[in-house]
Amino acid sequence: MIDDLLQKKPIPDDVILAADAHWMRLALAQAQQAAALGEVPVGAVAVLNGEIIGTGFNRKETDLDPMAHAEMIALRASATAVQNWRLIGVTLYCTLEPCPMCAGAMIQARLPRLVYGARDTRFGADGSVVDVLRAPEFNHRVAITSGVLEEEAAVLLQQFFQELREKRGKT
Ligand SMILES: [Zn+2]
Numbered sequence: 001m002i003d004d005l006l007q008k009k010p011i012p013d014d015v016i017l018a019a020d021a022h023w024m025r026l027a028l029a030q031a032q033q034a035a036a037l038g039e040v041p042v043g044a045v046a047v048l049n050g051e052i053i054g055t056g057f058n059r060k061e062t063d064l065d066p067m068a069h070a071e072m073i074a075l076r077a078s079a080t081a082v083q084n085w086r087l088i089g090v091t092l093y094c095t096l097e098p099c100p101m102c103a104g105a106m107i108q109a110r111l112p113r114l115v116y117g118a119r120d121t122r123f124g125a126d127g128s129v130v131d132v133l134r135a136p137e138f139n140h141r142v143a144i145t146s147g148v149l150e151e152e153a154a155v156l157l158q159q160f161f162q163e164l165r166e167k168r169g170k171t
Pocket residue numbers: 069071098099100101102103
């Protein structure tokens with residue numbers, strides 16, 4: 001691996017996938033923090049040069065803030081960390097397909113790459129509901145990898161809503 005890097009050989013696809021899964025696991029851990037607060041479990045982790053520069057989890061209920069999505073919080077933390085609203089070289093890992101607001105923020109931040117897990121048929125802005133991220137009219141294009149640890153992210157959400165329904169059923 002290090003020899004490959006020194007010789008500037010392209011990094012094999014399976015190595016890239018392993019790295020994506022690694023960071024996605026940390027995004028899932030963020031989502032679990034949201035669940036612990038009774039929030040819809042969505043998490044995000046921003047990575048630059050192999051280091052986390054920003055994290056976030058959904059805090060809409062806790063903060064009474066419609067904009068407190070995991071991605072927004074992670075993007076803001078990243079901009080503070082690099083002292084630049086342009087997130088050059090940053091990859092954002094999200095457990096769920098971003099909504100139109102977060103997708104818009106990614107374009108505003110000139111985010112180079114997004115990796116996400118499960119699709120969101122209610123709010124997804126990577127084609128599930130609307131296609132914000134691939135709109136050719138924008139002068140910035142985010143490279144997208146989807147479906148990374150999709151199952152884990154979806155199960156987390158399903159469990160959350162299942163428990164919510166059970167709680168509501170009891171009262
Ligand atoms: Zn969002």
